[in-house]
Amino acid sequence: MSCPLTKKKNYWFVFLFHLIFLFRFNIFAHAILDPIDFLALQSIRKSLDDLPGSNYFASWDFTSEPCSFGGVYCDGDKVIALNLGDPRAGSPGLTGPDRPSYRETVCSCRVNDSPGSGQRVSAPNPVSVEDPQAFISGEIPATLGQLRGLQTLDLSFNHITGSVPRSIGTLPALSNVILCHNRLSGTIPSFVSQSLIWLDLKNNNFSGSLSPVSLPLSLQYLSLSSNRLAGPVDRLLSHLNWLNYLDLSVNRFSSYIPGNIFTFPITTLQLQRNQFSGPVHPLDQVTISSVDLSFNQLSGQISPMLSTVQNLYLNNNGFTGSVPTNFVDRLLAASIQTLYLQHNFLTGIEINPTVEIPLSSSLCLQYNCMVPPVDTPCPSNAGTQKTRPTSQCIEWEG
Secondary structure, three states, X not given: OOOHHHHHHHHHHXXXXXXXXHHHHHHOHHHHOOHHHHHHHXXXXXXXXXXXXXXXXXXXXXXXXXXXXOOEEEEOOEEEEEOOOOHHHOOOOEEOOOOOXXXXXXXXXXXXXXOOOOOOOOOOOOOOOOOOOOOOEEOOOHHHHHOOOOOEEEOOOOEEEEOXXXXXXXXXXXXXXXXOOOEEEEOOOOOOOOOOOEEEOOOOEEEEOOOHHHOOOOOOEEEOOOOEEEEOOHHHHOXXXXXXXXXXXXXXXXXXXXXXXXXXXXXXXXXXXXXXXEOOOOOOOOOOOEEEOOOOEEEEEOOHHHHHOOEEEOOOOEEEEEEOHHHHHHHHOOOOOEEEOOOOEEEEEOOOOOOOOOOOOEEEOOOEOEOOOOOOOOOHHHOOOXXXXXXXXXXXXX
């Protein structure tokens, strides 16, 4: 039977052991994070300040564990996402230091992968705390490329300029890159991450062409709309078999449209307002519900394989010949909701002039090399001329 003194000594030993453990843990807690990520967070912190009324950076004390900072999300010893300027973290906005020799470089990386869903951050210009339209400006810092565990990068709906640093493309764990609605320019970097599934770069000023090796096979969502990208896309798209969303509209892409693109498991295909040319030959009946190929330089006859599309926009191209009869059958059965064929060089369509088009369907045949057999409402941008001048149609006769 032990005496009370022995028990007290044991209690003190256990107490001191726990005290030493907690002391050591607190002293070295900041070393748990990968040193490169630690330095990258320090660099980002030095480039930003809280706007008046904001306390976002109050928790960013580098003598403590950075994974506990507001807006920092870690997995193990890696930062996987940042959420800068989140109002839920006590920040109406952030700003870069106002120095004449300093060009502000700020970033906002968010966990949410919905485009444009995050808080915006402001440039060093005076911004009211109550102003809901604060934006990020300046350039993307290359130091973001040091966060090797980063999975989601969302800088959407801001005023960011310059090019995307090549270091961003080298991040091995990226799964979502959302840079849409900015003022970014230059070429699109190659992405090495084999887990990248979401790439949204629409509404910027990117230029140049895309090589097949620039995008990983894992990609499922690709939006490059409203840029100045050019060149063919057949080799690029031939290996992206997992795409379930594709928007290449409003660019300068050229050459032909590859037939395999119509076999992708997508619901909407947007290739309008480019410089695609030549005939369109889907490999099989198209199961995509909406296909927009309008305002290109496409030619040849319309493929019957497109008759299974619910909303089909082929207007403002160079299609010739007669509209296949299966289009008429599906239109009258209300299986086709939209069929825009205006501003082509079509010479006929077998449809009874007395037939009634279903109210749920829209047909426009205006400005072709024929008199439309049925009078149907067309969009306002189709103009008022029903038929092309004969001089434009002579070369298409026969």
